[in-house]
Amino acid sequence: MCSVSLEHAESFKILLASRNFTSAIGLLRLQFECLVRGMWVLYAASETALSKLTAELNEDSQKRANNLPMLSEMIAQLEKKAPKNAIDPILEFKEYSWKPLSSYVHGGLHAIDRHSKGYPIQILEQALKASNGVNGLVAIFGSILTGQPHLTKEVYKSFGKFSDCFQTKGAVVL
Numbered sequence: 001m002c003s004v005s006l007e008h009a010e011s012f013k014i015l016l017a018s019r020n021f022t023s024a025i026g027l028l029r030l031q032f033e034c035l036v037r038g039m040w041v042l043y044a045a046s047e048t049a050l051s052k053l054t055a056e057l058n059e060d061s062q063k064r065a066n067n068l069p070m071l072s073e074m075i076a077q078l079e080k081k082a083p084k085n086a087i088d089p090i091l092e093f094k095e096y097s098w099k100p101l102s103s104y105v106h107g108g109l110h111a112i113d114r115h116s117k118g119y120p121i122q123i124l125e126q127a128l129k130a131s132n133g134v135n136g137l138v139a140i141f142g143s144i145l146t147g148q149p150h151l152t153k154e155v156y157k158s159f160g161k162f163s164d165c166f167q168t169k170g171a172v173v174l
Contacts, residue, residue, distance in 0.1 A: 001038030029101035
């Protein structure tokens, strides 16, 4: 899931460079959802759920995987099982960005208004910083998966070094 999230982040940047801003911002939601799914797999998923995600893809396994938890349910399970410092940034991102991002994904007001009137540079910068923030969370998560705590410390150090590349607390993507 980390790798898929990073692929979405790369595609986000390619779409920004191509001036396909609405599609790019929609991908930010997918990038975030992959991060949450990965964390859920590590901290909260049952063995049954894991077997659904790792099954060979066919019609039967696809049907079984259709009843996996959606984002809100995964986050609720994470709140009970994941470390607080792991879930807090997820909750913050969802609080400030989920509804606008859903609007982009589902052709709502944000998508229609911005696509027709144009995107202020501040919105695009904010979206890029939000994507970088999700990448930072993926980096932390990936470093934890290595079992090498020194890597996690290095990732945290990079946040300070590159703080201008990340979204400020509470910023909203519009």
